[in-house]
Amino acid sequence: MRPYTYAQARSVREALRGAGPDTAFLAGGTTLVDLMKLEVVTPERVVDINRLPLDGVTLDHKGLHIGALERMSDVAAHPAVRQHYPMIAQALELSASAQLRNMASIGGNLLQRTRCGYFRDVTTPCNKREPGSGCSALDGINRGHAVLGTSDACIATHPSDLAVPLVALSTTVHLASPRGTRSVPLDTFYTLPGSTPDVENVLRPDELITGITVPRSPWAARSLYLKVRDRQSYEFALTSAAVALELQGRTITNARIAAGGVGTRPWRLTAVERALTGRPATPATFEAAVTHAADGAQPREHNAFKPALLRRTLVRALTELQESR
């Protein structure tokens, strides 16, 4: 690990003072400490933000507010989350391990870095880690990599499970910088790799995530997160689906759908949502609606199974949701 200075911030203002490209904010550390050990990330200053008052899970008429430093395990266990946003609790519980969920924060989760093995290995070319050096995954081992939103420069998957239901539910991220505060839709918070895969989101170096708001909706309460992976637990997704439906009788009046494991960012599937809306919630509707879910996919040598697996993941998620009531 490279040397750095360490300090604890007592307030958001303190944390932001002097923050720049060489600063790393430390929350749970489950991404940051790992990547500092690998020397993939080499900050000069580490600012510990764990004692900032960015906690709290509250539900009001606007929606669910979660502080950036709330831990994954606490949010997953929160009664309001379990009752009104089941797929958020499920996505969290299906992430990582109990120990990691006790450590990891919601803000850190949204900013976790890709698990692409080349990104984590400083001896190999990687445009995300070292712009312009090339992408080892294009013709390397790319089984876990993305098929949607990719570019010639990078095909890394966004690994967060939590971000998938959050994107489906039109979540807003709240940010603070020395210039003030702003709120950004999570969907546009994440950027596509294009020719600059080192840039993953619109967060500036002197900006903190302070929290998120998930709007209130009738469909959020009828939702499900399904994760498909190589082993049953403690593994990242090959594919995943966050599905939320509002029904009137048997008719789908609203649908919110997003996918994980397949995109360079959490992937909202608005075309599938449209194809479901106004139709009866039947297997035939589900099958028909997902036909075009992976349109535009660009599979590589080892991940050509993902478009078909995505469609089947979506159908299974919709079917399980439908059968659960």
Added chain:
Amino acid sequence: MNQEHDAGPGRSGVSRRNFLGGGLVAAAVTPLLTGQAEAKAAAAPTVDGVAQVTVRAAVNGSPVTVRVDPRATLLDTLRERLDLKGTKKGCDRGQCGACTVHVDGRRVLSCLTLAATTTGREVTTIEGLADGDRLHPMQQAFVEHDGLQCGFCTPGQIMSAVAMVDDEGGADSDDEIRERMSGNICRCSAYPRIVDAIRDAQQVMR
């Protein structure tokens, strides 16, 4: 891995405030943590002056004060500085659970926890579980069920299982035990007996 250095004498002269970029507070009172000169030295690994951080925590019920390199993990600090070698280093990357300890009663991975962040916290390791010569029910159950082969993962399994029951309310089925213990890998695959041990210990503990 992390070399621990003493910040040498004669490094004072520039205020700590300045060094830390304004209103930030150091983790604890660190009189040796000083100056721009040291910040530069810290950036050059060849120089011995990495600013140390003083950690004051309770480890297995006893107050501990230790000066650490800001890079030091809780795992390395427990093993190398406090001579508590019961906590094991498997992957050192958050992937195996061998290093599981409790911080403020919750199970966490000590390999991804910076020691510097534990000031004011209560750390419990496998050494702190038994009551004198009386084993903790979870330890006893692992012995009775032979819940191990090589034993390398065992301290992590036990610490994880204790928190799973005490802090998180336990598991209602074998499947749930397996799911909630999935963060603890056993290379010897002693899983069936680990599950047996946890199921039994949980009954005693609840």
